[in-house]
Amino acid sequence: xxxxxxxxxxxxxxxxxxxxxxxxxxxxxxxxxxxxxxxxxxxxxxxxxxxxxxxxxxxxxxxxxxxxxxxxxxxxxxxxxxxxxxx
Amino acid sequence: xxxxxxxxxxxxxxxxxxxxxxxxxxxxxxxxxxxxxxxxxxxxxxxxxxxxxxxxxxxxxxxxxxxxxxxxxxxxxxxxxxxxxxxxxxxxxxxxxxxxxxxxxxxxxxxxxxxxxxxxxxxxxxxxxxxxxxxxxxxxxxxxxxxxxxxxxxxxxxxxxxxxxxxxxxxxxxxxxxxxxxxxxxxxxxxxxxxxxxxxxxxxxxxxxxxxxxxxxxxxxxxxxxxxxxxxxxxxxxxxxxxxxxxxxxxxxxxxxxxxxxxxxxxxxxxxxxxxxxxxxxxxxxxxxxxxxxxxxxxxxxxxxxxxxxxxxxxxxxxxxxxxxxxxxxxxxxxxxxxxxxxxxxxxxxxxxxxxxxxxxx
Numbered sequence: 001x002x003x004x005x006x007x008x009x010x011x012x013x014x015x016x017x018x019x020x021x022x023x024x025x026x027x028x029x030x031x032x033x034x035x036x037x038x039x040x041x042x043x044x045x046x047x048x049x050x051x052x053x054x055x056x057x058x059x060x061x062x063x064x065x066x067x068x069x070x071x072x073x074x075x076x077x078x079x080x081x082x083x084x085x086x087x
Numbered sequence: 088x089x090x091x092x093x094x095x096x097x098x099x100x101x102x103x104x105x106x107x108x109x110x111x112x113x114x115x116x117x118x119x120x121x122x123x124x125x126x127x128x129x130x131x132x133x134x135x136x137x138x139x140x141x142x143x144x145x146x147x148x149x150x151x152x153x154x155x156x157x158x159x160x161x162x163x164x165x166x167x168x169x170x171x172x173x174x175x176x177x178x179x180x181x182x183x184x185x186x187x188x189x190x191x192x193x194x195x196x197x198x199x200x201x202x203x204x205x206x207x208x209x210x211x212x213x214x215x216x217x218x219x220x221x222x223x224x225x226x227x228x229x230x231x232x233x234x235x236x237x238x239x240x241x242x243x244x245x246x247x248x249x250x251x252x253x254x255x256x257x258x259x260x261x262x263x264x265x266x267x268x269x270x271x272x273x274x275x276x277x278x279x280x281x282x283x284x285x286x287x288x289x290x291x292x293x294x295x296x297x298x299x300x301x302x303x304x305x306x307x308x309x310x311x312x313x314x315x316x317x318x319x320x321x322x323x324x325x326x327x328x329x330x331x332x333x334x335x336x337x338x339x340x341x342x343x344x345x346x347x348x349x350x351x352x353x354x355x356x357x358x359x360x361x362x363x364x365x366x367x368x369x370x371x372x373x374x375x376x377x378x379x380x381x382x383x384x385x386x387x388x389x390x391x392x393x394x395x396x397x398x399x400x401x402x403x404x405x406x407x408x409x410x411x412x413x414x415x416x417x418x419x420x421x422x423x424x425x426x427x428x429x430x431x432x433x434x435x436x437x438x439x440x441x442x443x444x445x446x447x448x449x
Contacts, residue, residue: 008219039420040299049224063188
């Protein structure tokens with residue numbers, strides 16, 4: 001699983017990154033977390049306000065810091081999709 | 088709306104059970120809200136008697152002494168401003184839950200100058216975003232065909248008209264001052280955006296902006312329920328009040344100290360109405376300075392109490408809050424320096440005009 005944090009490095013982006021790390025740790029899944037700070041790369045996603053959370057190349061949340069349980073839900077949804085595409 | 092539809096329709100028992108449970112939760116939320124509002128009103132009503140009682144009866148300070156009036160002022164003003172802040176941020180939070188940046192962009196797309204500027208100024212106040220998002224917002228707006236001037240009206244209004252500053256000004260100097268700040272901030276954002284639009288500076292947007300093929304932005308936030316909006320408002324209160332209360336405490340402490348001790352009119356000679364150069368000087372000092380709206384209020388309080396003119400203080404505050412070096416640096420990524428220069432110049436002139444205007448008529 002690939003998770004990306006979109007944001008130019010403000011406090012909110014760091015907060016989101018930590019929330020994502022915690023969620024991944026608690027779920028005990030294999031995931032990479034990458035911070036995307038280049039504005040051109042950020043704008044490849046349909047985003048108007050940072051920070052943005054991308055799970056498996058899909059923007060799931062932007063402009064706010066989701067709670068840990070929300071992030072967990074985003075990851076579980078993405079895992080479901082992975083499962084379905086395998087079948 | 089949705090819930091009541093479910094409730095009224097012929098539903099199966101399990102559906103109506105779910106609906107009534109949801110209505111039960113909603114009723115609980117309403118009861119809690121009602122208790123909250125009642126508690127708020129009760130506290131607000133008893134503030135003054137309580138502050139006086141603590142100062143004069145418990146601390147046994149005399150009402151005519153400097154210390155007595157300072158302590159009474161501090162004990163009354165601190166909870167008053169915080170109570171006002173809680174209610175206004177809650178209401179603004181609920182309003183903001185209706186305006187996502189994606190929706191604002193949709194509203195503004197296809198709007199022309201003038202009307203577009205007015206709309207953009209208003210939306211800049213109610214659309215939630217932090218200044219680090221200025222670049223993606225700018226690109227997203229321009230990509231959607233929103234004129235440069237209209238986009239800038241939006242980006243000027245957002246930091247300039249700040250709900251925390253509005254409440255603090257209203258709480259400390261009365262609602263008239265608060266309204267003056269709100270209306271003049273909007274006027275600057277609208278007219279500065281309009282002027283820049285007239286100057287046809289589109290070629291001074293950095294080239295890479297137009298090369299971006301932006302994916303169609305769709306709101307990731309699905310429809311919010313009434314409960315979600317209440318929670319959104321409460322989260323805003325927790326976040327903002329949690330962040331600004333030390334500044335408010337400091338501001339009121341400064342105000343209280345001055346209230347009792349420093350003679351009035353100390354600054355009147357060089358920041359009063361008669362000193363014509365004080366407005367541009369205040370703006371020149373204010374532009375490179377940066378502070379959030381809450382942090383500037385202690386200074387505003389000190390200046391006003393010592394006899395500085397309202398227009399001058401307002402100009403200083405707007406220059407600090409509305410035009411900031413960090414925000415300009417962020418915008419520099421998408422705007423060439425000529426346009427940045429015009430942007431700062433036009434907004435600064437707008438602030439100076441407002442400063443003179445209020446020094447002249449008040």
